[in-house]
Amino acid sequence: MDVHRYDPSRLETIEAWGRNKAAAGYVFRPSTVDGVRDVISFAQHHNHRVVLRGAGRSYGDASLGSEQLILDITRLNRVLNWDPDTGVVECEAGVTIEQLWKYCIGDGWWPPVVSGTMAPTLAGALGMNIHGKNNFKVGTIGEHVTEVDVIIADGQCLTCSPTVHAEMFHAVIGGFGSLGVITRVVLQMKRVYSGKLLVDPIYAKNIEHMFTIFEQRIPDADYLVGWIDAFASGDSLGRGQVHQANYVTSTNPTQSLRVQAQDLPDNIFGIIPKSILWRFMKPFVNDTGMKIINWAKATASRLKDGVVHEESHAGFAFLLDYVPNWKLAYGDEGLIQYQAFVPAGSAKPCFKTILERCQNAGLVPYLAVFKQHRMDPFLMTHAVDGFSLALDFRLTAANRKRVWALAAELDALLLSSGGKFYFAKDATLSADRISDYLGEARVQQFLALKRVVDPSGIFRTDLFERIFGDAWRGLGGA
Ligand SMILES: Cc1cc2nc3c(=O)[nH]c(=O)nc-3n(C[C@H](O)[C@H](O)[C@H](O)COP(=O)(O)OP(=O)(O)OC[C@H]3O[C@@H](n4cnc5c(N)ncnc54)[C@H](O)[C@@H]3O)c2cc1C
Structure with a gap:
């Protein structure tokens, strides 16, 4: 080159x-x-x-x-080997989640862990060790990887697995690109017998109710995710909607497992190209507009409570890809996401306080997502045996300093609750927090x-x- x-x-x-x-x-x-x-x-x-x-x-x-x-x-993007009997795939690390699911679904396999967008590469997904809406059940993507090739600083290639170069394996996954270049990945895919999921929407009248629904639904759910209206206050603080999704076996597999049956539509209502939708969203991406939109979504959630329906895997998993470039609707200063990971024992009071502090600061997140997690064996893990709350804050020239100050306040709260941060989302964390977050011994290791x-x-x-x-x-x- x-x-x-x-x-x-x-x-x-x-x-x-x-x-x-x-x-x-x-x-x-x-x-x-x-x-x-x-x-x-x-x-x-x-x-x-x-x-x-x-x-x-x-x-x-x-x-x-x-x-x-x-x-x-991204140009190291070839699928090197695929075994449709075992679901083991070997790829160059620039292969994206989108390439992967499109390559394998026709044979009845789906990536075991995906993010809310299908754009990430396997290298980036492993660099951060991403989690999905099924984290509580199947763990992070790294737990499904059997081998990676890593080029280290002297040019040597280390082939690492959970048992060979095991320390490196457990550190480079989740190592945010600091130890070497992942160039090849062997991944075990998940068997699916239909291209559809059965989705059950459940209205949550407040944050307490959201936790109760999760407790009740976790044992039988394949995926579980909550949306929260961060503007709601008082008795409705933390109201929202939970979606439980489960694999099905019956729905016309030969048809539904086709890529075409999964793909997100290019047009909305058959005519408006999705690519320009963010322009229509832009006038509403402010406090007043988002308060109304969150209220409307909460109202619709109450009406749709328990209306079970089928959705494609891609439609359910990649909701955030429906509107390409939606981030542009946030304006030129962009947005940050603050994702708080908190152990189960302290999550409820911690999340309540977070939502209240955002409201008191006049910095209400326009999108808030709630998930359940489990521990994983990786060195720089963000995992907790507990819950996460991901909050999207719009940035403006006028509020940037206040958002950073709020994030610092939330960092202190999180650490006092035994919480953790996630580098994939982070833009605000300062160096002095890191020992409290990961522990000095882990940082030194x-x-x-x-x-x-x-x-x-x-x-x-x-x-x-x-x-x-x-x-x-x-x-x-x-
Ligand atoms: C809309 C949206 C929804 C999301 N939803 C989720 C979600 O549900 N769950 C979740 O966990 N994350 C989620 N994310 C975050 C996203 O999955 C992660 O940030 C992921 O790491 C992005 O992968 P990427 O290929 O874009 O990598 P980048 O963002 O470019 O890089 C990610 C990290 O990997 C490192 N890296 C890149 N290449 C290599 C390599 N070859 N070897 C070693 N390290 C490397 C980089 O240095 C960096 O530290 C979401 C992001 C967006 C925008």
């Missing part, structure tokens, strides 16, 4: 997905593993950082690097491993610099 064309023409301004940060970097898109090695070697010789980037769907600075080399993995596989510290994103930069330099790192 012509890595030596290190000239201004490679300089691209790259935005965080939430448009809350941007940085210009020299972008390289190798299509081979040797090309990946060339970029690493070039960085070593020119004293540059390498910022690993997938599809750029992390909300904050997780795959940004100011004036650094951006190693974009991670940095010690980094010193072995990346002694000169070339794999550093802006997120790494923001949170671990000082600790790394404190250990003598570059």
Whole structure:
């Protein structure tokens, strides 16, 4: 690869997905593993950082690097091996969740864990160790991976599995691009016997009720997710809707397992192209508009309570892909997402306080999503045996400082509740919180491993610099 064309023409301004940060970097898109090695070697010789980037769907600075080399993995996107009998798939790491489900569904297999958008690459999904609406049942995506290839800073390829290079396996998954480049992934897919899910919508009159519904439904649910109207207050604080979805076996598998039966429609009402829908949303993405929309959705949820229906896997899983580029409706300053992970014992009072503090600060999230989680075996895990509340805040030039101040206040509350943060969503966390979040021993274990596989510290994103930069330099790192 012509890595030596290190000239201004490679300089691209790259935005965080939430448009809350941007940085210009020299972008390289190798299509081979040797090309990946060339970029690493070039960085070593020119004293540059390498910022690993997938599809750029992390909300904050997780795959940004100011004036650094951006190693974009998206052209390493070939499916290498597929066994329709066992559901084991071997892919280059730039394969996206969209490619994966479209490739396998016709044979009756679906990715075991997906995010709310199908855009992420497997590399990015593993870099953050993503979870889905079934996290309480099947864990994170890393728990379904049997092998990964990782190119470390000296160009060596480590083939890691839960038993071979096990420490590296459990650290590179969830290691936010700080230990090496994942280039190949072997993943066990999930058997499905129909392209449909049976979906049961349940109205929750407040946050207490939301917790009760989860407690009742968890034992029999394949997927469970709650939406919350963050504007509701008083007795209705935390009202919303839970969706329980379950696999079915009966619904015309040969038809429903076709990609065409899954795909999200290109037009709304058959005529309006989805691509321009965000423009219609834009006038409503403000406090008044979103209060009305949240109220209308809560009212509709009450009316639809218990109306069980079928949905395609893609339709249920990728709701956030229905309106492409919906983030543009938030305006030029973008948005942040604050996802609070809290152990079951303290989640209820913690989430109530979070919702109240947002309202008191006059910074009400326009979207709030509630999920249940379980622990996982990865080193830098964000998992809790408990719940998460994900909150989308619109940013404006006038409120940015107040949003950061609120996030800092919520960080303190979260830590006092035994809570955790998620780097895929984070844009605000400061370095001084990290030991309380992960524990000093875990942070030191991670940095010690980094010193072995990346002694000169070339794999550093802006997120790494923001949170671990000082600790790394404190250990003598570059
Ligand atoms: C609308 C929306 C909904 C979402 N829903 C969910 C959800 O339900 N659950 C969830 O968990 N997340 C969710 N996310 C977050 C998203 O799944 C993660 O941020 C994911 O990491 C994005 O993958 P990506 O390919 O875009 O990677 P990027 O965002 O580009 O990178 C993610 C991380 O992986 C690292 N990385 C990239 N390539 C490599 C590589 N080759 N080797 C090692 N590390 C690498 C990067 O340095 C970075 O730290 C959502 C995001 C959006 C925008």
